[in-house]
Amino acid sequence: MKSVSSERGCALVTGGGRGIGAQIALTLSAAGWPVAVGYRSDRQKSEEVVTAIQRRGNVAVAAPGDLSDPDVVEKVFAALEERFGRVAVLVNNAGIRADGISTGLSDDDWESVMATNVSAAFWTSRQALPSMIRARHGRIINVSSFVAERAIAGIANYAASKAALSGLTRAMAIEVARRGVTVNAVAPGLVATDLTQDLSHFSKSVERGVPMQRPADLTEIADGVRFLASDAASYITGHTLAIDGGLSAMAFSVN
Numbered sequence: 653m654k655s656v657s658s659e660r661g662c663a664l665v666t667g668g669g670r671g672i673g674a675q676i677a678l679t680l681s682a683a684g685w686p687v688a689v690g691y692r693s694d695r696q697k698s699e700e701v702v703t704a705i706q707r708r709g710n711v712a713v714a715a716p717g718d719l720s721d722p723d724v725v726e727k728v729f730a731a732l733e734e735r736f737g738r739v740a741v742l743v744n745n746a747g748i749r750a751d752g753i754s755t756g757l758s759d760d761d762w763e764s765v766m767a768t769n770v771s772a773a774f775w776t777s778r779q780a781l782p783s784m785i786r787a788r789h790g791r792i793i794n795v796s797s798f799v800a801e802r803a804i805a806g807i808a809n810y811a812a813s814k815a816a817l818s819g820l821t822r823a824m825a826i827e828v829a830r831r832g833v834t835v836n837a838v839a840p841g842l843v844a845t846d847l848t849q850d851l852s853h854f855s856k857s858v859e860r861g862v863p864m865q866r867p868a869d870l871t872e873i874a875d876g877v878r879f880l881a882s883d884a885a886s887y888i889t890g891h892t893l894a895i896d897g898g899l900s901a902m903a904f905s906v907n
Contacts, residue, residue, distance in 0.1 A: 661787075662711075662736035663881065664728075666690040666719055666776065667746030669698035671845035672795060672873050676743055677701050677712070679874035680881060685741060686711035688732050692718050692746070719746065720767040725775040738783035741881045744773035744817075745795040754808045762809045769813035770820065777824060781833065788832035791881045794821050795873075796839040798896050814839075818892055825890030834889040838876045841896025843868045863898030 663680045667673040668689035678701065681687045687705060689712060691698035698714050705712035715732060717724040732739055748768045750761040777792050784790025799807060800814035818837055825835035842858050844867045858867050876895045879885055894900045 661738040661740030661783075662686040662688055662732060663741035663743065664688040664690055664715060664732060664739045664776070664780075665743045665745055666772065667692075668743075669694045669701055672840065672843065672870055673743075673745040674701045675870035675874040676745060676877050678705060679871070679878050680741065680743075681705045681708070681710045681712060683878050683882070684710075685881075686713075686736055688713050688715040688736075688739070690715045690717070690719065690728070690746065692716070719772040719776055722775045725772075725779050729776075729779045733783070738787065739780045740784065740787070740789065741791045741793070742776055742780045743793045743795065743877060743881075744776060746772055747795065747813075749807070749810050751806050751810070753806055757809060765809040765813050766816075769810070770816045773817055774820060777820075777835070781824075781828060784833045785828060785831045790828075790833040791885075792821075792824065792833070792835040793877050793880050794818075794835075794837040795877075796821070796837040796892055798839050798841045798894065798900055800839060800892075801900060821892065822890045829889055834880070834885065836880045836885070836888060836890070837892040838873060838880070839892050839894045839896065839900070840868055840873045841894070841899040843870065843873060845870070861899055861902075862896070863902055866897065868895060868897060 663685040665673050665677045668677040669691040677687045677689050689698045689701050702712040702714050717728045719725050750765050794817050796817050797814040799811045800818045803811040821837040876893050
């Protein structure tokens with residue numbers, strides 16, 4: 653495996669065991685970052701991603717833990733800092749859905765989505781920022797969604813969580829802009845992942861709602877993250893990059 657510089661640090665990808673997160677982990681690894689693959693429950697999938705990275709001769713470790721618990725966040729970061737020096741790139745990708753019309757959403761449906769999609773991103777960012785500020789370099793990239801701006805019925809909790817994540821991105825970006833740290837987000841459109849495979853209307857939504865008339869490939873989302881993590885994006889902060897095939901640009905379909 654390649655040697656690890658404690659000065660450079662590592663990249664932590666939360667929810668890195670499958671879908672978008674797994675591809676982000678693979679892509680950041682190919683860009684030269686040691687990668688920590690964060691996961692809460694799916695150990696097997698996460699270790700498969702770690703193994704795939706290691707087989708390419710790159711550095712990767714699994715980083716288990718429920719990051720909606722701030723005490724767990726501290727422990728995860730302590731372990732990564734001991735090995736890599738610091739978390740230099742943080743990708744807050746972990747997310748869940750619990751769909752339902754607002755009047756039928758349970759308290760748990762609301763709280764669990766907000767805890768995973770928003771609170772965990774806040775806890776991890778808050779933990780990562782001090783070492784980033786000391787190094788005068790860091791990248792935080794939050795995975796939002798097109799529904800932060802254009803919601804559909806039945807996902808009030810999910811849409812609210814992604815809108816909150818976009819607001820968190822802007823506020824944190826302003827706070828640390830003078831310290832060499834950037835905070836940005838990517839907002840995928842319709843992507844074929846585990847979160848969407850059970851949606852019967854997915855193919856029709858792609859056909860009618862996306863000007864490019866195809867879903868995003870996982871690599872296209874991961875490439876956006878890689879760009880925002882790179883030196884080429886050093887003057888971009890507080891921005892949400894839409895990767896949606898034109899979905900957010902279109903008012904409505906006339907077909």
